[in-house]
Amino acid sequence: MKTALYYFTGTGNSLAVTRDLAIELQDNVEIIPITRIIQAGPVYSNHDVVGIIFPAWLHHIPPVVEEFMAKIIVNDSYIFAICTYAINPYNSLFDINAALEQKGSKLTAGFAIAMGGKYVLLKDITFSDEENERRFAEEKKKIKVIANIIKEKQQFGIEGSFDTNETRQLVYYHKHIYKVHEKFRVTEACTLCGQCIKICPKNNIKIINANVLWKENCDYCLACLHWCPKTAIQNGELSPTCRRYHHPSISITDIILR
Ligand code: SF4
Numbered sequence: 001m002k003t004a005l006y007y008f009t010g011t012g013n014s015l016a017v018t019r020d021l022a023i024e025l026q027d028n029v030e031i032i033p034i035t036r037i038i039q040a041g042p043v044y045s046n047h048d049v050v051g052i053i054f055p056a057w058l059h060h061i062p063p064v065v066e067e068f069m070a071k072i073i074v075n076d077s078y079i080f081a082i083c084t085y086a087i088n089p090y091n092s093l094f095d096i097n098a099a100l101e102q103k104g105s106k107l108t109a110g111f112a113i114a115m116g117g118k119y120v121l122l123k124d125i126t127f128s129d130e131e132n133e134r135r136f137a138e139e140k141k142k143i144k145v146i147a148n149i150i151k152e153k154q155q156f157g158i159e160g161s162f163d164t165n166e167t168r169q170l171v172y173y174h175k176h177i178y179k180v181h182e183k184f185r186v187t188e189a190c191t192l193c194g195q196c197i198k199i200c201p202k203n204n205i206k207i208i209n210a211n212v213l214w215k216e217n218c219d220y221c222l223a224c225l226h227w228c229p230k231t232a233i234q235n236g237e238l239s240p241t242c243r244r245y246h247h248p249s250i251s252i253t254d255i256i257l258r
């Protein structure tokens with residue numbers, strides 16, 4: 001059975017889940033970073049099993065995953081998705097199913113896994129180390145169950161709770177009213193190391209005349225803020241008081257190479 005695991009990750013949660021699942025599935029698994037293939041044209045997949053693994057962002061799929069869903073072409077594959085989330089996956093897995101239905105296909109199984117949180121803009125959705133450890137332990141258990149469902153190509157429902165109006169407004173608010181990209185700033189702790197430029201999946205950060213600058217092409221993943229080695233990146237009034245988070249098994253090199 002040939003399996004493709006397409007993943008997108010910001011803080012490393014979805015990459016950690018992808019790797020854990022690949023270990024459980026054991027053989028003939030190809031791990032493919034979405035950001036590495038998205039620039040090309042259509043994405044043809046001739047795998048028997050196709051998995052799409054990503055974080056929920058503002059209750060939906062990240063824009064880069066939306067772009068990927070528009071490009072992927074699958075045949076008769078068993079298609080599943082896993083969404084990592086902090087509070088609730090909400091519409092994310094339904095978004096994947098809707099994108100597949102437009103191509104005459106559908107999601108056979110949609111799983112949601114609670115992981116460490118990273119949202120620090122309008123409220124603090126990060127957790128204590130103890131709570132993160134509890135979530136990681138639950139994730140390991142759930143991945144084993146998911147792997148068995150996939151190996152047997154079982155039908156499964158779509159986890160999450162579908163909500164139409166409020167959540168779309170949330171995306172609009174962050175992009176056009178709060179304007180995430182305009183709120184970024186660096187403190188004097190910045191060493192101009194350039195890591196944030198390499199981390200950004202949208203090539204949205206540049207350094208000009210010793211100033212770190214954000215352009216408008218931000219997908220508000222907050223990877224730059226959480227991975228800055230000097231905790232020098234802030235956004236809005238709340239972030240200076242919030243914890244920084246990334247998955248402990250994922251390195252900054254993993255993120256740069258994703
Ligand atoms: S990663 Fe942090 S320290 Fe390095 S250039 Fe960016 S803001 Fe400055």
Ligand code: SF4
Nearest residue numbers: 200218219221222224
């Ligand atoms: S600028 Fe920061 S928040 Fe925006 S897409 Fe790049 S890494 Fe993500």
